[in-house]
Amino acid sequence: xxxxxxxxxxxxxxxxxxxxxxxxxxxxxxxxxxxxxxxxxxxxxxxxxxxxxxxxxxxxxxxxxxxxxxxxxxxxxxxxxxxxxxxxxxxxxxxxxxxxxxxxxxxxxxxxxxxxxxxxxxxxxxxxxxxxxxxxxxxxxxxxxxxxxxxxxxxxxxxxxxxxxxxxxxxxxxxxxxxxxxxxxxxxxxxxxxxxxxxxxxxxxxxxxxxxxxxxxxxxxxxxxxxxxxxxxxxxxxxxxxxxxxxxxxxxxxxxxxxxxxxxxxxxxxxxxxxxxxxxxxxxxxxxxxxxxxxxxxxxxxxxxxxxxxxxxxx
Amino acid sequence: xxxxxxxxxxxxxxxxxxxxxxxxxxxxxxxxxxxxxxxxxxxxxxxxxxxxxxxxxxxxxxxxxxxxxxxxxxxxxxxxxxxxxxxxxxxxxxxxxxxxxxxxxxxxxxxxxxxxxxxxxxxxxxxxxxxxxxxxxxxxxxxxxxxxxxxxxxxxxxxxxxxxxxxxxxxxxxxxxxxxxxxxxxxxxxxxxxxxxxxxxxxxxxxxxxxxxxxxxxxxxxxxxxxxxxxxxxxxxxxxxxxxxxxxxxxxxxxxxxxxxxxxxxxxxxxxxxxxxxxxxxxxxxxxxxxxxxxxxxxxxxxxxxxxxxxxxxxxxxxxxxxxxxxxxxxxxxxxxxxxxxxxxxxxxxxxxxxxxxxxxxxxxxxxxxxxxxxxxxxxxxxxxxxxxxxxxxxxxxxxxxxxxxxxxxxxxxxxxxxxxxxxxxxxxxxxxxxxxxxxxxxxxxxxxxxxxxxxxxxxxxxxxxxxxxxxxxxxxxxxxxxxxxxxxxxxxxxxxxxxxxxxxxxxxxxxxxxxxxxxxxxxxxxxxxxxxxxxxxxxxxxxxxxxxxxxxxxxxxxxxxxxxxxxxxxxxxxxxxxxxxxxxxxxxxxxxxxxxxxxxxxxxxxxxxx
Numbered sequence: 040x041x042x043x044x045x046x047x048x049x050x051x052x053x054x055x056x057x058x059x060x061x062x063x064x065x066x067x068x069x070x071x072x073x074x075x076x077x078x079x080x081x082x083x084x085x086x087x088x089x090x091x092x093x094x095x096x097x098x099x100x101x102x103x104x105x106x107x108x109x110x111x112x113x114x115x116x117x118x119x120x121x122x123x124x125x126x127x128x129x130x131x132x133x134x135x136x137x138x139x140x141x142x143x144x145x146x147x148x149x150x151x152x153x154x155x156x157x158x159x160x161x162x163x164x165x166x167x168x169x170x171x172x173x174x175x176x177x178x179x180x181x182x183x184x185x186x187x188x189x190x191x192x193x194x195x196x197x198x199x200x201x202x203x204x205x206x207x208x209x210x211x212x213x214x215x216x217x218x219x220x221x222x223x224x225x226x227x228x229x230x231x232x233x234x235x236x237x238x239x240x241x242x243x244x245x246x247x248x249x250x251x252x253x254x255x256x257x258x259x260x261x262x263x264x265x266x267x268x269x270x271x272x273x274x275x276x277x278x279x280x281x282x283x284x285x286x287x288x289x290x291x292x293x294x295x296x297x298x299x300x301x302x303x304x305x306x307x308x309x310x311x312x313x314x315x316x317x318x319x320x321x322x323x324x325x326x327x328x329x330x331x332x333x334x335x336x337x338x339x340x341x342x343x344x345x346x347x348x349x350x351x352x353x354x
Numbered sequence: 355x356x357x358x359x360x361x362x363x364x365x366x367x368x369x370x371x372x373x374x375x376x377x378x379x380x381x382x383x384x385x386x387x388x389x390x391x392x393x394x395x396x397x398x399x400x401x402x403x404x405x406x407x408x409x410x411x412x413x414x415x416x417x418x419x420x421x422x423x424x425x426x427x428x429x430x431x432x433x434x435x436x437x438x439x440x441x442x443x444x445x446x447x448x449x450x451x452x453x454x455x456x457x458x459x460x461x462x463x464x465x466x467x468x469x470x471x472x473x474x475x476x477x478x479x480x481x482x483x484x485x486x487x488x489x490x491x492x493x494x495x496x497x498x499x500x501x502x503x504x505x506x507x508x509x510x511x512x513x514x515x516x517x518x519x520x521x522x523x524x525x526x527x528x529x530x531x532x533x534x535x536x537x538x539x540x541x542x543x544x545x546x547x548x549x550x551x552x553x554x555x556x557x558x559x560x561x562x563x564x565x566x567x568x569x570x571x572x573x574x575x576x577x578x579x580x581x582x583x584x585x586x587x588x589x590x591x592x593x594x595x596x597x598x599x600x601x602x603x604x605x606x607x608x609x610x611x612x613x614x615x616x617x618x619x620x621x622x623x624x625x626x627x628x629x630x631x632x633x634x635x636x637x638x639x640x641x642x643x644x645x646x647x648x649x650x651x652x653x654x655x656x657x658x659x660x661x662x663x664x665x666x667x668x669x670x671x672x673x674x675x676x677x678x679x680x681x682x683x684x685x686x687x688x689x690x691x692x693x694x695x696x697x698x699x700x701x702x703x704x705x706x707x708x709x710x711x712x713x714x715x716x717x718x719x720x721x722x723x724x725x726x727x728x729x730x731x732x733x734x735x736x737x738x739x740x741x742x743x744x745x746x747x748x749x750x751x752x753x754x755x756x757x758x759x760x761x762x763x764x765x766x767x768x769x770x771x772x773x774x775x776x777x778x779x780x781x782x783x784x785x786x787x788x789x790x791x792x793x794x795x796x797x798x799x800x801x802x803x804x805x806x807x808x809x810x811x812x813x814x815x816x817x818x819x820x821x822x823x824x825x826x827x828x829x830x831x832x833x834x835x836x837x838x839x840x841x842x843x844x845x846x847x848x849x850x851x852x853x854x855x856x857x858x859x860x861x862x863x864x865x866x867x868x869x870x871x872x873x874x875x876x877x878x879x880x881x882x883x884x885x886x887x888x889x890x891x892x893x894x895x896x897x898x899x900x901x902x903x904x905x906x907x908x909x910x911x912x913x914x915x916x917x918x919x920x921x922x923x924x925x926x927x928x929x930x931x932x933x934x935x936x937x938x939x940x941x942x943x944x945x946x947x948x949x950x951x952x953x954x955x956x957x958x959x960x961x962x963x964x965x
Binding site: 096097124230236 | 426427430433434437467468470471472474475476479482
């Protein structure tokens, strides 16, 4: 009667080794991830909707804000949803209609929203160059002969929106200063809807004079040298606080405080730093309504009634 | 064979490795092909998905300006999906033209999304808005057209690739079947060949083993190769060696058997088994002859049966000594079949064979030795008696001389009557006889020391012949005359001997010969030189009645005589004188035909040679 052997027969060892190699090869073949594989379901979280004023191509803008929203969601333990407000003019309506909890308003739209909806500014970003402000600029092409208000007569004027401080209020102030009745002074006046499109329309010769915020122009200039070399600034405003995050009135204080804390400390967190890098900012700094005092005064000086009901401001 | 086994294993291993490696390679190729196919399908799906995404965005675009435009968030979501799908296209590896086409597509897609973004953000400026909408549609249509083209190309490539892959798979299937089927067949053929290489030589060796088992050690294996041939040669050598060894054992056994069979002493192998102690297991012919039984009869007996009644009493004691491990040496009496007893010297001890103990007993018949010892003892006694007699004779000689002189004086006295003088003369004769006896006795007991000189034996013999011819023993009538024949050796070397003693011993032998031929006869004298032994041989032969065999052993004994008036000292003195010359004397007896005395004395080395 044969007893089982504990030692491995060389022949069997060879076969087993071959099978092991085969299995490894097969397993390595099976181990490839397939496109479209699904992730496990996550538990539903409370949603925080943040509106984005359309400074630029709204799709690019959403992509830029997504890392920030993701980080906020992670730290707040909430589902943070971004929602575009495509029109400055209708931003406040959109904010209300879409039940937004917070929004990155432009300076003008914040001043209006604060005054009319009671939103509260929480924090604003510091750009990579260390600034947390922008200024409105009036630009022409470098190869254009326009270098002053007088040169602008009969040209095409591209503005952003009537509720844009840099893209509308600033040129109004400029024209008022130079005694120009702009409605008849220009061959065409139109609104691009975004600061970015003002730049492109000037460069694409769709317009001759444009007004927008400096940060967008410089951001585009950093990406495309033709922007830097192709544009010439004719006028600029004093520094205005960069677009910050404002929360709606009535948002629970704890959440508001938490949002503030996350934003103000994210530059100390590796994941926050990564999100900030993708957002193209150094950090967030605390911002209050008083920071917009100069901007409010600038608007009032033009005779614009901030409290004048819903909709666009009318000069 | 070792080399063949290694080659077989190497070939098998190589075949297995090649087959396995080939299977792995073609399997991997098919997996890669399948992966490529899956990838192509995925590409196709992705492109179709991209097309769907573009169409969705296009649909969103169409919805603008209608009563139910798509919401901004939905559009953002759709565009994001479209852009993500586009980005996914770059995750796959593509060749340069495809990558360039994809980049071109991506640029257009960016333009499309940007155009859409402008439509969404642009304030109502109908002319510019319409232009932007038219531009977006144009870009969108172009995109759709390009993606469609790519999908068609992908489908075409996919179909061709699928066809090629199916063909390759079919070929692989055939090859795998061939390998899977042919591999074991080849290994089986190799295995059977190797097996035959084992079984045939093993069968040959097995046959050789059976022959050896059958006793045939003279084997020569053939038909083997390699290590089996070496094994076969070693087997042959082993068998040959075994045969030689067996022959040696047989020869040795034969020698020992011969020794056993031809030994003069009786050899017994006795049992030590309980209840069978002393049973005779083996006995040699000498034992049978010594005791008057056949060997077969002895093998049915116990050693006690051969002991005399007195010897049998000592058996327990002797057995005890043997069992203690002593080697027994003793003399006891054995009894023959006829009941007669004889002395034996027994040597016995225990020996062991195959774990079984036996007694080996060697019995020597010492009857003759005993007799010789008895004779010697008797001779000693005679010698002592002779010496005593000699001493006595010495003491008697002088008084006897006085008596003789007195008796001779009285015999000459005239006043004694004739009858008395006759008595006195008889007394005187007897006294003379006593004197002769005394002289002979003295001569035997204390012979004079020999004076060795160069001696011509033939001359001494002639002197003696001259003297004896005058002796009354030789002076006879014609009818009883003794004829003398001489046959002296020529060129006989001299001897170193005492000539006077030679004369005396020759005289004794010649007179003895004359006494042996009362009716006359021939006395032959011969001398010769025995070269090998460097001895002179003197032979004195008579043609008398010879000597009775029963007494021949005693004739040189002192005081042994067959003559009525003999002293019994003549031949004893003769033998003693021969020995004094460093010689030997022997008798060749021919009963009824006479006797022959042969004397050998040393020849003188380098001495003179006499013709």
